[in-house]
Amino acid sequence: MLCAALLAAVLPDSVHADGRTFHFGFKKSVGGKLPSIDEEGFKELLKKHGAVFMGDPAKKDLYLTFDNGYENGFTPAILDTLKAKKVPAAFFVTGHYVKTQADLLKRMTAEGHIIGNHSWSHPDVSAISADKLKEELSRVKQEVSNVTGQQEMKYLRTPRGIFNERSLAVSREMGYTNVFWSLAYMDWDVNAQKGASYALQKVTAQLHPGAVLLLHSISRDNTEALGAIIDEARRQGYEFKSLDQMETRLP
Numbered sequence: 250m251l252c253a254a255l256l257a258a259v260l261p262d263s264v265h266a267d268g269r270t271f272h273f274g275f276k277k278s279v280g281g282k283l284p285s286i287d288e289e290g291f292k293e294l295l296k297k298h299g300a301v302f303m304g305d306p307a308k309k310d311l312y313l314t315f316d317n318g319y320e321n322g323f324t325p326a327i328l329d330t331l332k333a334k335k336v337p338a339a340f341f342v343t344g345h346y347v348k349t350q351a352d353l354l355k356r357m358t359a360e361g362h363i364i365g366n367h368s369w370s371h372p373d374v375s376a377i378s379a380d381k382l383k384e385e386l387s388r389v390k391q392e393v394s395n396v397t398g399q400q401e402m403k404y405l406r407t408p409r410g411i412f413n414e415r416s417l418a419v420s421r422e423m424g425y426t427n428v429f430w431s432l433a434y435m436d437w438d439v440n441a442q443k444g445a446s447y448a449l450q451k452v453t454a455q456l457h458p459g460a461v462l463l464l465h466s467i468s469r470d471n472t473e474a475l476g477a478i479i480d481e482a483r484r485q486g487y488e489f490k491s492l493d494q495m496e497t498r499l500p
């Protein structure tokens with residue numbers, strides 16, 4: 250987790266006097282207590298640009314999101330579980346995913362899930378120009394529309410959680426809500442999977458009201474544990490909702 254001072258105000262034409270880069274981080278939830286970004290140095294910046302890191306802390310709602318940079322063979326099973334459990338999710342996709350997984354994209358939209366933007370080429374968005382960022386985001390939106398017919402794309406997850414004020418301002422101007430997360434674990438390393446029980450423990454230990462769960466669809470552990478994660482969350486009184494149903498922004 251990085252700490253830094255708040256960034257300067259946005260200048261005309263997305264030129265910034267202060268171009269500091271942030272890597273999203275947060276204080277994890279323990280024992281049902283709320284996580285926080287109070288000490289990270291960017292909370293007010295995210296609020297200024299309408300970003301999301303969790304929902305209403307007074308409601309036991311959960312928002313399930315997946316990052317889909319590439320396909321590792323597990324997304325069909327994830328979709329099967331979501332369909333069987335009647336749980337909505339958001340899938341943030343890259344250009345590579347769009348180019349190679351048309352059938353899965355069609356299935357996501359057909360089954361009522363949100364497809365979000367994860368950029369075309371997965372760059373460090375703080376290191377590219379405003380025009381290049383617009384190109385990255387516009388291409389994903391257009392190609393997803395070409396494949397699925399989905400006309401609207403309003404949620405963005407920047408690659409690796411890297412951002413600066415320019416990326417927040419430019420993407421918001423394009424109509425995007427930047428979606429960060431308040432629950433995650435190191436699930437993305439396909440060579441370090443530790444089993445479904447491990448995934449279940451890592452996720453359920455961090456459950457809290459309003460949680461935005463970040464999972465990676467390339468994880469075998471997540472795929473095998475997903476049904477149990479959903480069941481345990483519901484046993485604890487949580488309800489899974491779509492990002493479109495989120496009422497509260499940053500607390």
